[in-house]
Amino acid sequence: MQNHLVASAEPTHPLAEALLDWYDTSARTLPWRVSPAALKSGAVPDPYRVWLSEIMLQQTMVEAVKPFFARFTSLWPTIEALAAAEADDIMKAWAGLGYYSRARNLVACAKVVAELGAFPQTEAELRKLPGLGAYTAASVAAIAFGQPAAVVDGNVERVMARMLALPVPPAKAKNAIREAVAAMVPPVRPGDFAQAMMDLGATVCTPRRPACMFCPWREPCLARQRGEQDLYPVKAPKAEKPTRVGAAFVAVRRDGAILLRKRAGTGLLAGMAEVPNSDWNARQDGDTTERAAPFHARWREVGTAEHGFTHFGLTLKVYRTDGVETAKAPPGSWWSQAAEWEGEALPTVMRKAIRCAIPTAFPPKAKGKP
DNA sequence: CACCCGTGGCC
DNA sequence: TGGCCAAGGGT
Structure with missing residues (x-):
């Protein structure tokens, strides 16, 4: 059909x-x-x-x-x-x-x-x-x-914002944009x-420096006619992005395996794997986060991992302990061998934390020119 | 409707 | 270097 x-x-x-x-x-x-x-x-x-x-x-x-x-x-x-x-x-x-x-x-x-x-x-x-x-x-x-x-995504919004020289942020004119697209x-x-x-x-109609000379719509485009293509789309005021801090704990067993657990089924990074960590709070007075450790041990602070989420930044103090006995694995957690880390459902922030404690883990991909 | 929800590349 | 940005959906 x-x-x-x-x-x-x-x-x-x-x-x-x-x-x-x-x-x-x-x-x-x-x-x-x-x-x-x-x-x-x-x-x-x-x-x-x-x-x-x-x-x-x-x-x-x-x-x-x-x-x-x-x-x-x-x-x-x-x-x-x-x-x-x-x-x-x-x-x-x-x-x-x-x-x-x-x-x-x-x-x-x-x-x-x-x-x-x-x-x-x-x-x-x-x-x-x-x-x-x-x-x-x-x-x-x-x-x-x-x-x-009528398919309207961020690209289409930008194209139409320039075509129509929309005086408001595209998000505020979704209906008008959809109708204009539907008509075409x-x-x-x-x-x-x-x-x-x-x-x-x-x-062509890129966020920065649009290549209007190659655009099939350069003639009818209202912003282009005015030479104002760089002024569109009008930007919405940006929300402030707070910073949170927390602690992450990388427990290394004698055979090199590390302790992982699964996050809750809803909310941030839902259902993904993580190393044990504290809550992420707006402020931290002192090092009370250390009490979030999965078990008592000699935890050494080995550095910090920075990560930006959509609506907040995160600074994670990373702690490591070595020579852990298997018996100390709390319920709901599991030991993951180094060969398995790449295949775990670890979000980037957790890979950063692990890399902070174990520099050989998750090596950055080589992408630069030789 | 405002807010929540990731990440990596870019200048 | 850090703020901005990219083919949105759910609540």
């Missing part, structure tokens, strides 16, 4: 026409994308890959997603395979990508879809699935199923149109 090839009597908006022409020659090649040429030749997108990529791309840059997408599709090539997987294995594979509720919703969504037998194909039905909000439901409907849905969605190639808007925002 996919209607990628279903024509319509409605005309395509001139701006959509120009954008699709630009997309035909300028589309990015992405592992989860069916190229416009392939699509025209009859290739059909895999809804599973479209959905998985859209979830991973939420608030996450393309380059960060690529290795995770490759890993996931290798481990779980289909939605049925993913639905049958152990949730813990999925959390482990997600470790490092951030926003871990996405991974929990991914598991829940996979089970629902596997039960249904297939993804629903309409925006309204997709919207009911866990982890699919307005953006993702529209994007899957458009890209995977050829539905004329073409009756054919709505999925390409959505991806073209996002490619335009990502490669």
Whole structure:
């Protein structure tokens, strides 16, 4: 029932026409994308890959997603395979990508879809699935199923803020933006149109120094006409970001294993692994955090680990003790051998803390030029 | 609607 | 170097 090839009597908006022409020659090649040429030749997108990529791309840059997408599709090539997987294995594979509720919703969504037998194909039905909000439901409907849905993400907001010279932050004009986009969605190639808007925002209409000379919309763009493209989108005032402090405890057994435990199922880093640690408070008077140690031992302070979360910064005092006996492992915890650390569901802040205590753990990836 | 929820790259 | 930013969703 996919209607990628279903024509319509409605005309395509001139701006959509120009954008699709630009997309035909300028589309990015992405592992989860069916190229416009392939699509025209009859290739059909895999809804599973479209959905998985859209979830991973939420608030996450393309380059960060690529290795995770490759890993996931290798481990779980289909939605049925993913639905049958152990949730813990999925959390482990997600470790490092951030926003871990996405991974929990991914598991829940996979089970629902596997039960249904297939993804629903309409925006309204997709919207009911866990982890699919307005953006993702529209994007899957458009890209995977050829539905004329209005896809509005951060890229589209920025593009439209400049097109319309919006005098307010895009978040304050969501309805106006969605309506403006909906009026442009073409009756054919709505999925390409959505991806073209996002490619335009990502490669031409960029947050800083937009490359207006290469933009298919440089003539109609109101901000560009005024030479004020750098003034948009209007920024919302930023909220203050407090700093919290806490303590983390790296217990090293005589064979080199370290003590880990699992975080609570809700809230920050829900369901992820951690080294034992104190509460993270706004202020710490003295070193009372040391009382949060998992057991009594000679804890040496070995340094601090800094980490920035979305809405607060964290400074963790890191303590280490060595030569621990196995009998001292508290219930709910487990000993993890060095060879297993990379595979644990450890978020980045915990990897930093462990690296602080054990410098050979989690070596930074070599990425610089030789 | 305001707030919560990660991470790494960039200038 | 630190603030800003990137294909949002849930509550």
